[in-house]
Amino acid sequence: MPADAPSAGLSSGPDGTDVARAATVVSSLFDDPVNLSNVEKFRAIFSQISQGVLVKNLESEFLFCNESLARNLGIAAPDIAGKTDFDFFPRALAEHYRADDQRVIHSGERIEIEEPFIAEGRNRWIRTTKAPWRLPSGEIAGVVVVLSDITERKEAEQDLARKSWALKALSDGNKAMIYSDSEQSLVDGVCQAIVADGIYPLAWIGWKEHDAGQTVSIAAAAGPAIGYNEGLQISWGDNSLGHGPSGTAIRTGQIVLENDFDQSAAFHPWIKRAKSFHLGSSVAIPVRIEGNIAGVLTVYASVARTFSQSAIALFEEMASNIGYGIASRRTRNAYEQAITEQVLQAQKLEKALRDALMAISSTLEHRDPYTVGHEKSVADIAVRIGRHLGWDEHRLQGLYFAGIVHDLGKIQIPVEILTKPVKLTAAEYALIKTHPETGYEILKNIDFPWPIAEIVRQHHEYLDGSGYPRGLSGSQILEEARILTVADIFDSMSSARPYRAALGKDVAIDEIRRLSGTRLDSAVVDALLSVV
Numbered sequence: 001m002p003a004d005a006p007s008a009g010l011s012s013g014p015d016g017t018d019v020a021r022a023a024t025v026v027s028s029l030f031d032d033p034v035n036l037s038n039v040e041k042f043r044a045i046f047s048q049i050s051q052g053v054l055v056k057n058l059e060s061e062f063l064f065c066n067e068s069l070a071r072n073l074g075i076a077a078p079d080i081a082g083k084t085d086f087d088f089f090p091r092a093l094a095e096h097y098r099a100d101d102q103r104v105i106h107s108g109e110r111i112e113i114e115e116p117f118i119a120e121g122r123n124r125w126i127r128t129t130k131a132p133w134r135l136p137s138g139e140i141a142g143v144v145v146v147l148s149d150i151t152e153r154k155e156a157e158q159d160l161a162r163k164s165w166a167l168k169a170l171s172d173g174n175k176a177m178i179y180s181d182s183e184q185s186l187v188d189g190v191c192q193a194i195v196a197d198g199i200y201p202l203a204w205i206g207w208k209e210h211d212a213g214q215t216v217s218i219a220a221a222a223g224p225a226i227g228y229n230e231g232l233q234i235s236w237g238d239n240s241l242g243h244g245p246s247g248t249a250i251r252t253g254q255i256v257l258e259n260d261f262d263q264s265a266a267f268h269p270w271i272k273r274a275k276s277f278h279l280g281s282s283v284a285i286p287v288r289i290e291g292n293i294a295g296v297l298t299v300y301a302s303v304a305r306t307f308s309q310s311a312i313a314l315f316e317e318m319a320s321n322i323g324y325g326i327a328s329r330r331t332r333n334a335y336e337q338a339i340t341e342q343v344l345q346a347q348k349l350e351k352a353l354r355d356a357l358m359a360i361s362s363t364l365e366h367r368d369p370y371t372v373g374h375e376k377s378v379a380d381i382a383v384r385i386g387r388h389l390g391w392d393e394h395r396l397q398g399l400y401f402a403g404i405v406h407d408l409g410k411i412q413i414p415v416e417i418l419t420k421p422v423k424l425t426a427a428e429y430a431l432i433k434t435h436p437e438t439g440y441e442i443l444k445n446i447d448f449p450w451p452i453a454e455i456v457r458q459h460h461e462y463l464d465g466s467g468y469p470r471g472l473s474g475s476q477i478l479e480e481a482r483i484l485t486v487a488d489i490f491d492s493m494s495s496a497r498p499y500r501a502a503l504g505k506d507v508a509i510d511e512i513r514r515l516s517g518t519r520l521d522s523a524v525v526d527a528l529l530s531v532v
Contacts, residue, residue, distance in 0.1 A: 052147035055133060058140070060084060060101045069147065104130045104143050114150060125154040153412050157442050164446045169193045173318045177325035178342045186325050187220035190297075190318055195223035200299050202228055202279065205287065205322065207295040208236045208250050216246060216296065225277040225300065232273070236296075244270060246298045249284035253293050255312065256284045260304035280304045283312055285319040290327050297322065374491060379403025381487035381532070386480075388527040398450025399480050405452070406459050406484055409438030436460050437469045451478065459484040462519035482521040486512060486528050489520075505532065 046053045052069030056062055062083045070077035073088050085094035093116070104111055110131040117126040126147045133142045176189025187205045194203040204221035208214070214237030221229050235242040236250035243266045245256040259281050261267050261274050274280075280303045287295045297319040301307065324341070382403045386396050410418065413435060417428050424432065440457035458472060458481035465473035467485075493508035509529065516525040 050149075052145075054080075054145040054147070055142060056101060056145065057142040058105060060098045060143075063142065100128075100130060101143050104132055105140055108132050108140060114154075117147070124149060124151045126150060150412065153438065153442065156408075156411055157445075160442065160446060164448075165197050165199060168447055169196070170314060170317065172196065173321060174342055177321050177328075180325075183326050183329060184220070186329075187322060188222070190322055191220045191222035194299055194315075194318070198224075201225040201277070201302055202300040203298070204229060205295060205297050206234065206246060208293070213237070214239075214242065216250065219295070223300075225279060228273060228277040228279065228300075232270075241269060245282050245284040246296045249286045249296045249298075250293055253286050253288075255286070255316065257307060257312065258282045258284075259307075262304070274300075278302050281306050283307050283315060285312075285315050287319045287323050289323045294323065294326075374495065375404050375407060377491045377495075378406060378484065378487045381491060381528070382480075382483045384531040385483050385487065385524060385527045388531050389523070395450075395480075398448070398452060399455075399483065401448070401450065402452045402455040402459075402480060403484055403487065405439065405443065406456050406488065407435060407439070408442055408456065409435030409440070411442075412438050433460075433468050451480075454478060455480045455484065457481075459488060461485070462515075463521060464518050466519065479521075482524050486520055486524045489515075490528060490532065 046066035046068075049066070050068055052066065052072060054062060054065040054069055062080045065073075065077055065080050067077055070080060073080075075083070085097045088094075089097070096115075100111060100113065110129065112127065112129045114125065114127050117124045117128075127150050129146045129148075131144050132140045133144050135141050170193075172193035173190045176186050176193065180186040180189055191203045191205060194200055200223065202221070202223040202225040204218050206216040206218045209217055214235050216234040216236055218229050218232065233241055234244060234246050236247045238251065241247065242251060245258040245267070248254075248266070249256045258264055258267055261271055261280055261282075264271075267274070279300045282298055282300045284296050284298045286293050287297055297315060299307075299315055379400045380403075383396050383400050386399050391399070410432075413431060417424065417431065420428070436457050436459060440453045443453035443456060446453070455478055457469070458477055461467035461470065461472040461477045461481060462485070463474055463477065463482075465471050489512060490505075490508045493503045493511060494505050509532070512520060512525055512528065516522045
């Protein structure tokens, strides 16, 4: 798909109505799949939208497409006829696209898929919606395809997932350091923390031995590729088995990044074993205990060139914590100091999570200057309401974080709609109303200690069932979402928007009073009136 934001004219929404509309338009233009005399009329209708629109026949051959898709494929729209996916994409991807076409043609049902795509030479993510193209007789003549670019949302999801994994891995590793009852349970816990989310297939910790072969003995390991360690021979000495990443890290005291096993002569003794377990790269970090190198933490990835500097820094901190935790168990004073360090680390993790969510919120503010400070203001008001209602600090913290990202789903709304200085059209407003569900999709797989994704999803629901996106009512709506709804209305009405000046706090309070007990929770409204 093109790099510019999707227009509101034809967006592949959750209900698929737009692609169904496209199929209807195509059917009205072409009542004979062989007669293509109305191609120019087709292109004129779909030329002004940024989504790609493509029509294929029963054999998945391209009949015609709009200019947006032709531009992405690097071909003139009139030249598309007779081409297939195999002319533009790798064979495996083309076969996958063709199989989906045939599924639609044979079932007569619409499908919607999120999948990879190549646009203008770049790897992208798209939401592909396919619907049958029927002739007036009802016979299926082919398939209509509408493609919407979701790369920005996917990248936001991945970035947030990476941050969440790093925080969780470090937190779980530190918990192992504090709560483990032995050195063995400590190193076991750290390895489990690294591989828990499936990003890395293997992590192990080994100690250097002072035997004749200067061997490395594996003390703990975890991950689906743990079988790699069975019978593994590694040395930290200057010998044939000592120049791999783990041995070199121990011998030199330096972090060793092996970016590509296939290209490494030093890794040759283990390359066959690594391939059998689908391992492509590794990083080895020396573990120091009371200043002396005692062993190594080695983490593996499935493909080459995987480890970022931030990931290496995380592993370095974990290796440092391993050495510190082991040393802490050797004297009571050191152990008590470790508890203090854990408290400080917990505060750092909380700050890191807060900073990560604030960074996401800031991204939205850069796209819409009229809402600068809105997320934080809503979060602050929500916390004041919750505190007035007697909530504990842990619950208030979750409420604050939900407020900070409550409009995260607007990241997929085109900027020109967010900043439009006049009233939105029905189609544009319908697109705006998708943002709670989009925010939920981005956040739902993040392992927060609070139901943040569901709170975000519900912050436009009303007690009488008239809200969106799911029309929840009464007790179906979380208390946190009820508070966010009131705080959001108050701040939005009190502030200026592109299409109107600020209405002021008095007008906002009057409107909230009017809705109290019907759409809005009366206890929450009373709390708001007490704190603003």
